[in-house]
Amino acid sequence: MKVAMISLHTSPLEQPGVGDAGGMNVYVINTARQLARRGVEVDIYTRATRPSQGQVVEVEENLRVINIVAGPYEGLAKEELPTQLAAFAGGVLEYVRCREPLTYDVIHSHYWLSGQVGWLLRDLWAAPLIHTAHTLAAVKNAHRSDEDTPESEARRICEQQLVDNADLLVVNTEEETRDLVAHYDADADVVEIIPPGADTELFTPGTDRNTELSRRQLGIPLHAKVVAFVGRLQEFKGPQVLLRAAAELFERDPHRNLRILLCGGVSGASSSDTTYRDLAAELGISRRVRFLGPRPPEELVHVYQAADIVAMPSYNESFGLVAVEAQATGTPVVAARAGGLSIAVADGETGLLVDTHDASDWADALAALLDDDARRSAMGEAAVGHAARFSWAGAAERLESVYERALSEELSGCHQRNAGG
Template sequence: MRIAMISMHTSPLEQPGVGDAGGMNVYIINTARQLARRGVTVDVYTRATRPSQGEIVEVEENLRVINVIAGPYEGLAKEELPTQLAAFAGGVIEFVRCRQGLAYDAIHSHYWLSGQVGWLLRDLWDVPLIHTAHTLAAVKNAHRSEGDTPESEARRICEQQLVDNADLLVVNTVDETRELVAHYDADAAKIEVVPPGADTELFTPGTHRNTELSRRHLGIPLHAKVVAFVGRLQEFKGPQVLLRATAEIFERDPHRNLRVIICGGASGASASSSTYRNLAGELGLANRVRFLDPRPPEELVSVYQAADIVAVPSYNESFGLVAMEAQATGTPVVAAAVGGLPIAVADGETGLLVHGHDPAQWADALEQLLDDDERRIAMGEAAVGHAAQFSWAASAGRLAAVYERALAIELPDCQGRKAQG
């Protein structure tokens, strides 16, 4: 089986936490690797962002990333990428045309921009299209914070077209199935649930010595309690919620020995890491919060191991990969009770779920675990077993079954294609 994966707006080889790279990048590279190891040949098409990348990157046997030139390498925001859809699609078509005998059994597109390209290629190549949205405009708008910019109606329309025209839709959770049906009138019969995983060989529990070393390397006091945030710095991910909750905790107890780690980079056209550094200063937390640049998974392990708690205050998450990685390292999670996080986190067993984003509520939840060492440690131990139920190998196995189902679908002829819009 040969699969064309489309990830137009961000390469799976990019560092998560930088710009538009995040959980989707982690999902694509890990499922692609595991599919390749099962014998499925995977080509991931993405937009070239620097000439040094080369056209083809051989990642491992059966897996390569193909960089397609579409627009300038740099200076093109994600919001401007719709102007390059035709150029990107043309680049993919040219790549295949110039390699005699190259053909795909199916297309798997990720995110709505890629889906629009995949929709065109599906009809051109006469192969099934599997689409994973990862995030949805209607859902983001329903859950966005007060100061967050709403997603455009143009994006929502494009997503509706994909829901109507893709042969199969892949989601992370049953909750996403309900959202697709409620917001996009999707046919539940063509939706497949494939939970993401965690690299449980890389993200492992740390010993007491690991924690000490991690804190030394990060410049964190050994005897402080530590709460960490890992992810892109944008309103939707909620770092401002954690900062305000931390200020509330210190207002209650100015002498508390607490430190906060914020690990990530700015994301979005108007986003800036200085926004959150300035907020920390305004809240009197300049000496209590440590900002770290995004780092590769091999180094991210030490951030999780250095923390007593990982906070995930997002306004919505299709699953919550950070929560799963943290739990795999034996660190309990305090997360918002939104999207797939109630599945990623076992409430009361491996962490706590907070309903809403009120800083006082978040301060209450964090204090519960910060002040109860026995309960927090027990949750961390339970978290390892919980995370072990989710693996990328299992995710890839389910995806392979989805591809097999797609191959068995009789594609509609010209009279059977649904109208656009």
Template sequence: MRIAMISMHTSPLEQPGSGDAGGMNVYVLNTARQLARRGIEVDVFTLATRPSQGEIVEVEEGLRVINIVAGPYEGLSKEELPTQLAAFAGGMITFARCFDLDYDVIHSHYWLSGQVGWLLRDLWEVPLVHTAHTLAAVKNAHRTADDTQESEARRICEQQIVDNADLLVVNTAQETQDLIEHYDAPPERIVVVSPGADTELFTPGTDRNTERSRRLLGIPLHMKVVAFVGRLQKFKGPEVLVRATAELIKRDPFRNVRVIFCGGPSGANATPETYQNLARELGVERYVRFIAPRPPAELVAVYQAADIVAVPSYNESFGLVAVEAQASGTPVIAARVGGLPIAVDDGETGLLVDNHDPEAWADALEQLLDNDERRIAMGEAAVDHAQNFSWAAAATQLEAIYADAMSIQIPDCHERRAAGY
């Protein structure tokens, strides 16, 4: 089996936590790795961003990342990438022709890739499997009043993909309902595949590991530590955590707490300075610290150094950070949105907050920061809970989905004319 994965707007090899790189990058890289280890040939097609990358990057046996030149290497925002869809599709066609490659299935990730996949599905006469990761209609339904609205053009493009993909892969049952409610997706073409976590890398820290992690990060050993891991954009909710911190300090000016934000800016209106300035305005700048995104091998130290990981997103298709944190033995406080109620076992491995009111978040943080026994017990339970999610299991499901997709008959021109297309 040979799979053409498309991740046009962001490479799986990019550092998650900044720019457009996030949970989707982790998902694509880890599922592709596990598929390759099952003997499936996987090529991941992505947009070239610098000439030094080379056209083909051999990640491991059976897995390659193909950098397609489409438009300038730099200077195009994600919102401008639709102008390069034809160029990107042309680059994929040329690559497959030059190396005499035939793919059995196309698996596109995100709507930009889905548009390319839709074209190649009919050209190559192979099935299209699509994973949206985020949906315009859902983001608009959950965004704050001052956040940028997703365009109607994107929603229309997503509707076209839903109408034409052979199978739609989602992370949770909630995403299934979102596709049915907002895009009239046929339920029989939707398959749920839970993402995973690298539970061999993300492991609980011993007291010595926690001490070492805090020393590496420059965090006093006696402090209670709350960590935020992810892109610094309004939709991820960093402002909620800054304001909740201010509420905590207002309640107890002598509280020994540090809040670490590990991530980079994403989007036109997001910079670290935005949230640093907010912390300064609220008088809590000395309690808040911002650090750059880390590769997974270093991100473990952030999870292990934290007493709590906060995920105040306005929506998450699943919530990989929540699972990675729990695998590392750290309880999670998360918003009760999207797939987070599946990722976090409320009351057992963390707490779910019903809204984004800073006072409600301060209440939840206070519950665990002030109750060492409960917090530690949750961290221990979190490790077991995280074992339910693995990339190997996700890849096993995907292989079966690809096999099902290959059995779908793609209508040829004669059949289309007979059916009245």
């Protein structure tokens, strides 16, 4: 089987936490690696953002990343990428045409921009289109904070077209299926649920010595309590919620020995390089907050191991890969009861779920674990077993079965295009 994966707006080789790179990058590269190891040939098409990388990157046997020039290498925001859909699609077609007889059995697109290209290629190549949205405009708008910029109606229309036209839709959770049905009138019979995974060989529980070494490397006091946030610094991910909750905790007890780590890069139109530093200063907690740049996985594990708690105050998550990675290291998670986080975190067993984004509620939840060492330790131990339920190998095995289902269902030579949206 040969699969063309489309990941237009962000390369799976980019560092998660930088710009628009995040959980989707982790998902794409890890499922592709595992599919390749099962003997499936995978080509990932993405937009070239620097000439030094070359057109084709051989990642490992059966897996390549193909960089397609579409617009300038730098200076093009994600919001401007719809202007490059034709250029990108043309670049993919040119690459394939010049390498006959290169053909694909299946197309798997990730995110709505890629889906629009995948929809065109599906018609041209007569290959089934599997689409994974990762996030949805209607859901993001329903759950966004008051300060966050709403997603455009143009995006929602494009997503509706993909729901109407893709052969199969892959989601992470049952809740995503319900969202597709409720907001996009999807046929539940064409939706396949495949939970993502975590690299449990890399993200492993830390010993006391690991924790001590990690804290020394990060410059964190050994005897402080540490709450870490890992992800893109944007309103939708909720770092402002954590900062305000921390300020509430310090207001309750000015002598509390607590440090906050924010690990990630700024992303989104509503944030700048100083947004969260300025907020920490405004709240009077700058000396208690450390800003860490995005980390590759082999360094990110030390952030998880250094933390007593990982906080995920997102307004919505299709799943929440950070929660699984943190739990795999034995660190309990306090998360918003939003999207897939209610599956990624076992409430009361491996962490706590918070029903609101109110600073007082978050301060209460964090204090409940920070001030109860025995409970927090027990949750950390349970978290390792919970995280072990999610694996990339298992996700890839199920993805391959979805591809086989798509191939087994007869496709007509001409597709009925539902382009209304």
